[in-house]
Each structure stands twice: as structure tokens, then as C-alpha cells.
Amino acid sequence: MNEIEMFETQQRIKQRQRVGKIFKWLAFTATVIGLFFLALLLIDTWNKSFGWLDWQFVTSYPSRRPQDAGIFAALVGSMVLVALTALIAFPIGVSAAIYLEEYPSQNWVTRFIQANIANLAGVPSIVYGLLGLGIFVRTFGLGRSILAGALTMSLLVLPIVIISAQEAIRAVPPSIRQASLALGATRWQTIWNQVLPMAFPGILTGTILALSRAIGETAPLITIGALTFIAFLPVSANPPFVDVTSAFTVLPIQIFNWTSRPQAEFRNIAAAGIIVLLVILLGMNSIAILLRNRLSKRATY
Numbered sequence: 001m002n003e004i005e006m007f008e009t010q011q012r013i014k015q016r017q018r019v020g021k022i023f024k025w026l027a028f029t030a031t032v033i034g035l036f037f038l039a040l041l042l043i044d045t046w047n048k049s050f051g052w053l054d055w056q057f058v059t060s061y062p063s064r065r066p067q068d069a070g071i072f073a074a075l076v077g078s079m080v081l082v083a084l085t086a087l088i089a090f091p092i093g094v095s096a097a098i099y100l101e102e103y104p105s106q107n108w109v110t111r112f113i114q115a116n117i118a119n120l121a122g123v124p125s126i127v128y129g130l131l132g133l134g135i136f137v138r139t140f141g142l143g144r145s146i147l148a149g150a151l152t153m154s155l156l157v158l159p160i161v162i163i164s165a166q167e168a169i170r171a172v173p174p175s176i177r178q179a180s181l182a183l184g185a186t187r188w189q190t191i192w193n194q195v196l197p198m199a200f201p202g203i204l205t206g207t208i209l210a211l212s213r214a215i216g217e218t219a220p221l222i223t224i225g226a227l228t229f230i231a232f233l234p235v236s237a238n239p240p241f242v243d244v245t246s247a248f249t250v251l252p253i254q255i256f257n258w259t260s261r262p263q264a265e266f267r268n269i270a271a272a273g274i275i276v277l278l279v280i281l282l283g284m285n286s287i288a289i290l291l292r293n294r295l296s297k298r299a300t301y
Contacts, residue, residue: 042278048271058270060256061231067263071228074254077146078240078280080234081250082148082215085157090207092154093161097203101169102191110155121159128156137224143241144225146234147244152220157210162190164206168199201295208288214280218252224252228257251277 060070103112132152142148172195180190196203225247234246251273256269 019108026225028054045271045274046197048268049275053272053275055109062229066269069269074249075252076217076233077248078250081149085153085214086211088154089158093158094165096162097165101166117159117162125217126219129220131223145245145249146248148224149221149259152224153214157214161207165203172198201292205288205292208284212284218256228253
């Protein structure tokens, strides 16, 4: 390489470095701007909720008087809805991921299913609400019950659970499977005893993050007819202590109802409800991170 070629190469390298630095600072600026406006929204929400967020607010039922209104029914409804959604979506999603990753050959049918799962993950949530209204509420006759809401939310999060479980299963080294099969284990024994324990941290993390999305959704539940004012809990005195046929409400719907009212006090208690919802979401995400780290260390050993 002569001196001219070396000079041109050095100039190209410097130009690429300049472009890389410009892109780095543009990305950093975009991040700072996003965090700045997020901080403004959080500060404004916190200021509006100040003086309204207390234990009485958490343990009280909704009321037409702002000073007596609370989120107890909506909070319990959200917890029950998320629990039922997890019970439905987790086993179905993980089973589907195991089948798609471990059993079928990669042909056009498998690719068609994979493409549809990926497309369903990007479908607007209101579409799932309309689907739940047509199938669970009307066709199956479940009415505006919490079971219909859980089934609808399960459809919403199922593609996310399947995709995250597939990625976790795919990350398990093929040598683990080959070693297990070489020792005489069946395919199912290999999946149950080797693949799933190693993939479980990723599966659990993806599931919790999917449920975090479900707990903040409003449009599907409004579509199937979740109530905006409710003064009872979807529970029963008999096992399993959940009345799946009961009407229900959730935190996002209760917050939406308060923000639509003309009194300024209701906007303040809506801000307090937003703070509670944010705490729940941050708690779920923190649990996902802790479980992933803990189970990853255990799987390493």
C-alpha cells in the first residue's frame, strides 16, 4: 500500500469516527430530551397527588365525593385480573413456544405460524377488545365478567409470552440437548430436565413484562364493558376465593373515569391513582430483573 492509499484510508477512518461521534451525541440528546419530559410529567403528577395519596385512599371504595374516593376495588380488580391472565397465558404460551422450537421441522407452515405470531404482537389492543367482546362476552355468554376480561387480556399478551419464551429456549446451547439425548434421555425428558430450567429465567422475565403491559391496558377492558364505578370486590367466601363471574374494574379504567370528570379534585386523585399504578409497574419490572438474575446464577451452576 502506497502513501496515497494509506492517506485515503486514514481519512475514511476519521470520517467514520466523526459520523460515529455525531450519531452518539444525537442518540444521547434524544435520550436526555425523553427523560426530561418524562421527569416533568412525573413531577406534575406527584405535585397533583400530594395530599391525596394516603392509606385511606388505597383502602376506600370509589365515591362521588373526591375526599372519600379510593382505589380499593380497582386495585383488587387489577390484581385478580393479572393473576387470572397469568394462569391462562403462561402455560399456553410456554407450551406453544416449546412446540415451535423443539418439535416441528422448519417448513412453510412453521414460518407462517411464526409470522402470524409476530404480527399479532403488534396488533392494537382495541382489536383484542373487539375480539373479546364478540367471542367471550357474547358467543360464550360470559358477560362483562372478570373471566371475560382475563381471557381477552390473555389474547393480548399471548404473542409476547410466546416470542419471549421462544427466544429463551433458543438461547439454550444445542450441546445441552445433544448431551442429554446421547445419555439416553427422550426428547421430552431433555426439554423438561435440561432446556426448561436453563430457559426459565428468560421465560419468566418475558412473562412478567407482558403482564406489566396488561395491567396498564384500558381500551380492551372498556370495549368488553368493564365498569367505571364499582363498590364491591370480585371475591367469594369459597375456594378459590375469586368470583370469576363478577363485574369488575381496574386501575386504568378508574383513573380514566376520574380524569373525565369536571371537578379539579378528581384530577388530583387520578394523579394519586397514577402514582399507585406506576409503583405496581415498577415493582413488577423489579421482580422480573431480580428473578432473572437469581435464576440465571442458579442455572449457571
